[in-house]
Amino acid sequence: MMMQRSGAAELLRARVAYAMHDLPAAESALSVAERLLRGCGAGHLLSESLLAQARVAEQRGDKQQAARLCREVLAQESEDSPTLRAADAHLTLATLDETGSDAHLQGATEIAYAVGSSPLHLAISLVRARRHLSKANTSSAIEVLRRAERLAGSLEHDESGAQTRVLRSSPLQETRDLLIDLLVDQGSHQSLIDAWACASAAKASSVRHLARPAAQWRPEDDDGTSDVAIGPWPISPEELDQMVASSPDIGHLPPPGVSAPVVPEGPLLEYHVLERDIIAFVVREGQVYVRRLRDTVEPSRRAVQAWQQHCALRGLGPLADRFVASDQGAEARAALAELRSLLIEPLEDLRDGEGEEWLVVAHRHLHEVPFEAILALEHHEGWTDAAQPTLAFGFSSRPEEQGVAIEVPEAMRPPLVLSVPDEAAPLIQNEAEVVAAMLPTAELLTHEAATRERLLDDSTGRSLVHVVCHGVYRSRNPFYSALRLSDGWVTARDLLQADLRGTLLVLSACDAGASSANDHGPIGLAWAGLAAGARGVVAAMWPVEDASTSQLMVQFYANLLTTHSVRQALARARTTLASENPDPHGWGAFRYFSATTRHQAAPVTVGHAQATRLAPSAGPNVLAFPSPRPITN
Numbered sequence: 342m343m344m345q346r347s348g349a350a351e352l353l354r355a356r357v358a359y360a361m362h363d364l365p366a367a368e369s370a371l372s373v374a375e376r377l378l379r380g381c382g383a384g385h386l387l388s389e390s391l392l393a394q395a396r397v398a399e400q401r402g403d404k405q406q407a408a409r410l411c412r413e414v415l416a417q418e419s420e421d422s423p424t425l426r427a428a429d430a431h432l433t434l435a436t437l438d439e440t441g442s443d444a445h446l447q448g449a450t451e452i453a454y455a456v457g458s459s460p461l462h463l464a465i466s467l468v469r470a471r472r473h474l475s476k477a478n479t480s481s482a483i484e485v486l487r488r489a490e491r492l493a494g495s496l497e498h499d500e501s502g503a504q505t506r507v508l509r510s511s512p513l514q515e516t517r518d519l520l521i522d523l524l525v526d527q528g529s530h531q532s533l534i535d536a537w538a539c540a541s542a543a544k545a546s547s548v549r550h551l552a553r554p555a556a557q558w559r560p561e562d563d564d565g566t567s568d569v570a571i572g573p574w575p576i577s578p579e580e581l582d583q584m585v586a587s588s589p590d591i592g593h594l595p596p597p598g599v600s601a602p603v604v605p606e607g608p609l610l611e612y613h614v615l616e617r618d619i620i621a622f623v624v625r626e627g628q629v630y631v632r633r634l635r636d637t638v639e640p641s642r643r644a645v646q647a648w649q650q651h652c653a654l655r656g657l658g659p660l661a662d663r664f665v666a667s668d669q670g671a672e673a674r675a676a677l678a679e680l681r682s683l684l685i686e687p688l689e690d691l692r693d694g695e696g697e698e699w700l701v702v703a704h705r706h707l708h709e710v711p712f713e714a715i716l717a718l719e720h721h722e723g724w725t726d727a728a729q730p731t732l733a734f735g736f737s738s739r740p741e742e743q744g745v746a747i748e749v750p751e752a753m754r755p756p757l758v759l760s761v762p763d764e765a766a767p768l769i770q771n772e773a774e775v776v777a778a779m780l781p782t783a784e785l786l787t788h789e790a791a792t793r794e795r796l797l798d799d800s801t802g803r804s805l806v807h808v809v810c811h812g813v814y815r816s817r818n819p820f821y822s823a824l825r826l827s828d829g830w831v832t833a834r835d836l837l838q839a840d841l842r843g844t845l846l847v848l849s850a851c852d853a854g855a856s857s858a859n860d861h862g863p864i865g866l867a868w869a870g871l872a873a874g875a876r877g878v879v880a881a882m883w884p885v886e887d888a889s890t891s892q893l894m895v896q897f898y899a900n901l902l903t904t905h906s907v908r909q910a911l912a913r914a915r916t917t918l919a920s921e922n923p924d925p926h927g928w929g930a931f932r933y934f935s936a937t938t939r940h941q942a943a944p945v946t947v948g949h950a951q952a953t954r955l956a957p958s959a960g961p962n963v964l965a966f967p968s969p970r971p972i973t974n
Contacts, residue, residue: 345386348377352390359397368397388414388426395433408437428452428461435468442472463489464512470519479523486520490539517543518615525620525631533631534604537622540613544704544737604629608730610688611702614638619684619707623691630691637683644683645709647676652883655926674722677925681715689725697730698908700935702737708856708863711882714929717915731908733935736863736871753804753843755782759791761810761827769809772849772891776807779898783807792828793835801840805847809894812850812866812881819857819864824850833869842874845907849894854880854932867934874936877907881930889927893918897931908933 351374358366371394378387395410411430418427428449435445446465453461466489473482517539524536607624614620619634619641651673684707701712713732719725758780760773770787777785783805786795791810800806808824815821823830848854848866856863870878879897881890896917900910911933918928 342381344377344381345383348374348381348383348386348390351377352386352393355390355393359393364397364400368394371397384417385424385426388417388424388430391417392426392429392433395430399433399437404437408434411437423452423455425452425456425458425461428456428458428464432464432468436471460512463516467512467516467519470516474523479527483520483523483527486516486523489516490520490542514543518613521613521620522615522618525633534629536620536631537604537611537624537629540611540620540622540704541702541737543613544702608693608697608699609702610699612684612704612707614705614707621684621688623688625691625693632687634683634687641680641683641710642706644676644679645706648673648680648711649709649883651676652926652930655886655924673924673926674718677711677715677718678722680710681719684710685712685715686725692730699730699732701732701734703734703863709882711925711929713912713915713932714925717912717919717929718923718925729912731906731912733877733908733933735935736868754802755784756780756805756807757795757800757803758783758785758807759796759810759826760785760787760808761791761825762787763811766811766887768887768891772809772894773807775891775895776809776898779895779902780805789827791826793826793831796824796826796831797835797839800844800846801842803844805845806841807847807849807894809849812848812853814852814855814865816857820869822852822855822866824848824853824866833864833866836866836869836873839873841870844875846870846875846878847894848878848880849890851881851884854878854882854930854934867932871934871936876936878934879907879911879931880934882932883926883930885930886927889918889922890930893928893931908935 351370355367355370355374358364358370371390374390375387375394378390391410391414395407395414398404398407398410411433414430415427415434418424418430431445431449431452435442435449438445446468449461449465449468452458453465466485470482470485470489473479473485521536521539521543524532524539604627605624606627609622609624611622611624612619613622615638617636617638619637621632621634623630623632703710703712716729716732719729758773758777760769762769762773773785773787777783786792796806796808811825813823813825815823820834821832823832825831848870853866856865856868867878867880870880893914896914897910900913901907904910904913911931915928915931919925922928
């Protein structure tokens with residue numbers, strides 16, 4: 342038993358290393374796993390280990406070794422009891438063994454029907470499409486991939502085969518990536534629109550798979566920062582599906598026979614990350630422009646990691662000076678300059694007038710790119726004299742969901758300000774008092790009065806809710822990302838059950854805007870706030886300093902009361918602080934997430950009330966606020 346557990350642990354270690362693009366570490370862990378698992382007779386785990394080694398060998402170009410390992414898996418798996426591991430071996434051999442390709446595809450297909458696995462059917466379609474491509478038959482490959490996309494709806498709710506592709510991404514992800522790649526290469530007007538629609542749908546992933554592990558998981562298992570126990574997951578997967586059905590990043594491609602969505606007016610900038618290239622979709626005046634940013638995935642990922650390292654060091658506060666080299670700030674700005682040259686400069690000709698308002702939808706690791714800081718530094722660093730847009734970020738660009746307002750109370754209640762200061766962040770109290778003073782009708786709750794109940798229940802109908810406290814992002818399960826109130830943690834899953842219709846939610850807390858950079862959707866506190874009905878969320882993308890955050894928030898509200906635009910107020914606050922301190926860590930963390938995408942669906946349960954999604958209105962959904970005129974996005 343001990344050897345089996347050790348082998349399983351090494352297999353898990355290999356998966357983590359592979360996900361981090363560390364092939365040598367993955368190979369080393371797999372070698373250890375194989376030796377342990379052969380010695381204890383754990384057949385199913387041994388098969389997974391062999392399949393993982395085959396995947397690594399295939400990626401290194403050693404097709405003979407990959408084929409040998411897959412054949413060993415087939416010899417080990419029982420023909421009387423077909424398994425998904427055997428199907429995975431058949432699929433790998435179908436791509437490696439041209440002479441026996443049809444037989445292996447047939448073997449995988451028989452298993453797919455025997456076990457009833459939609460993911461496996463999708464993986465088979467993906468192999469068939471690649472066979473067409475190997476014969477230069479692109480049109481047939483695209484047709485196979487289009488048909489495969491129709492499986493997406495059932496795939497979201499089919500948990501069978503969740504682990505079928507050892508060390509591989511999901512077949513749905515691979516299918517959509519390949520389809521987008523081929524459509525962009527085709528280059529016709531319709532194919533570019535279809536590529537954009539597919540990229541948008543790719544970001545609309547279900548979060549159902551997180552419900553089961555969340556039922557047993559506790560935040561203490563993650564990083565030990567929690568001092569309040571959080572109970573098990575309180576809702577079923579079915580209830581969770583219903584709850585998030587109207588969230589900004591959930592949706593599917595239209596079913597067969599339904600016309601494709603209409604392209605929005607824009608301006609919209611949407612990225613999609615492929616294996617090596619990044620596809621940038623720019624939508625202006627109903628037209629889709631597409632740029633393939635070649636070989637930018639790895640350079641952009643390295644630049645993001647360099648920036649994150651800088652933020653992590655600066656997050657040490659007073660200790661940062663002991664660890665940060667004198668030229669480290671220059672290195673961080675160099676990383677931002679690199680990101681600009683990779684992601685923004687190639688699109689400069691598509692930027693228009695000063696102050697133009699863009700919706701940006703990122704993808705995978707690009708969620709962590711500090712676009713706002715890059716734009717704020719452009720003129721300061723002399724990178725460009727191009728017009729400066731203001732940005733809002735969405736989690737989806739589905740056009741059928743845009744411009745749809747949430748029904749909100751006719752008369753919004755005054756703003757609510759909550760703060761929980763402590764010795765580590767004494768300026769929290771000062772920030773809350775200053776913000777409340779700038780909003781004359783605001784209700785201020787501090788210390789013991791700032792409770793979980795007041796945030797979750799008393800936020801209903803508020804024009805604005807400002808929360809200043811400690812925050813934490815939980816990468817292992819982003820639904821447990823949380824804000825620390827006086828009597829415990831408020832998690833993202835708690836926010837999902839709140840009623841924040843029409844509220845501008847400002848989260849002045851570390852990592853409150855951080856989100857998962859994988860293909861399951863950018864889940865986090867900001868996403869949960871929008872899913873609960875908030876018209877917008879202002880939140881920090883990384884750990885922030887006490888003093889600089891307070892300065893930014895004071896500038897933000899001063900601008901908000903004069904500009905009456907959230908994105909403009911935040912952009913001006915960044916510009917003001919940038920003139921005093923060139924390091925974006927202190928002023929570039931806060932991002933505006935805009936609820937510009939909504940499902941036109943039946944009433945959806947969001948916790949305390951039925952929120953009805955309305956048809957597009959003549960104007961934007963504005964926020965009642967104690968100022969001369971309403972505030973817009």
